[in-house]
Amino acid sequence: MKVSNNPGVDQKKPTVLIDGAHHAREWISVEVPMETLKQLLEGYGKDERLTKLVDDHEIWFVPMINPDGITYSQTKSKMWRKNRRPIDSRNFGVDPNRNYGYHWGAACSSDSPSSDTYHGKGPFTEAETLAMKGLCDREHFQASISFHSY
Numbered sequence: 668m669k670v671s672n673n674p675g676v677d678q679k680k681p682t683v684l685i686d687g688a689h690h691a692r693e694w695i696s697v698e699v700p701m702e703t704l705k706q707l708l709e710g711y712g713k714d715e716r717l718t719k720l721v722d723d724h725e726i727w728f729v730p731m732i733n734p735d736g737i738t739y740s741q742t743k744s745k746m747w748r749k750n751r752r753p754i755d756s757r758n759f760g761v762d763p764n765r766n767y768g769y770h771w772g773a774a775c776s777s778d779s780p781s782s783d784t785y786h787g788k789g790p791f792t793e794a795e796t797l798a799m800k801g802l803c804d805r806e807h808f809q810a811s812i813s814f815h816s817y
Contacts, residue, residue: 668704670704670725670726670727670728671721671724680723680724681809681810682809683725683727683808684803685700686728686799686813687730687813688733688737689762689764690733690748690762690764690815691733691737691750692740692746693815694740694741700728707721707726725806732763733749733750735751736749736750739751750763752793758780762784762785764813765777765784765786766795766796767791768791
């Protein structure tokens with residue numbers, strides 16, 4: 668979702684990205700981007716500071732990067748962390764936060780498909796991270812914040 672004083676037009680303003688829910692078990696990380704979005708929309712035209720923020724920027728929201736993982740976590744396994752793409756006959760999921768290209772496969776990630784921090788077979792192998800890469804490549808964000816919880 669894009670918040671701007673003219674969201675249908677690319678106005679060449681500074682762009683900001685706010686996202687959440689890379690990890691399926693971090694349910695609350697969806698709520699912070701959603702509440703921020705709500706505050707901007709409800710405060711626009713009423714709060715001078717929020718109105719200026721919207722008028723001077725294009726603010727993009729991706730509140731839930733990992734929807735299939737969240738659904739699984741909420742209905743089957745509360746501590747599930749990864750997405751739900753089948754990896755092999757015994758394993759499911761890649762940690763989307765470990766699947767980006769920058770320092771892919773570095774510390775705090777795993778080569779093992781059974782690990783909660785499995786980074787995938789290569790960078791950007793997951794639909795979620797590939798979609799985020801496309802958005803970032805197109806919008807050239809000047810700032811971003813990714814909400815997590817545990």
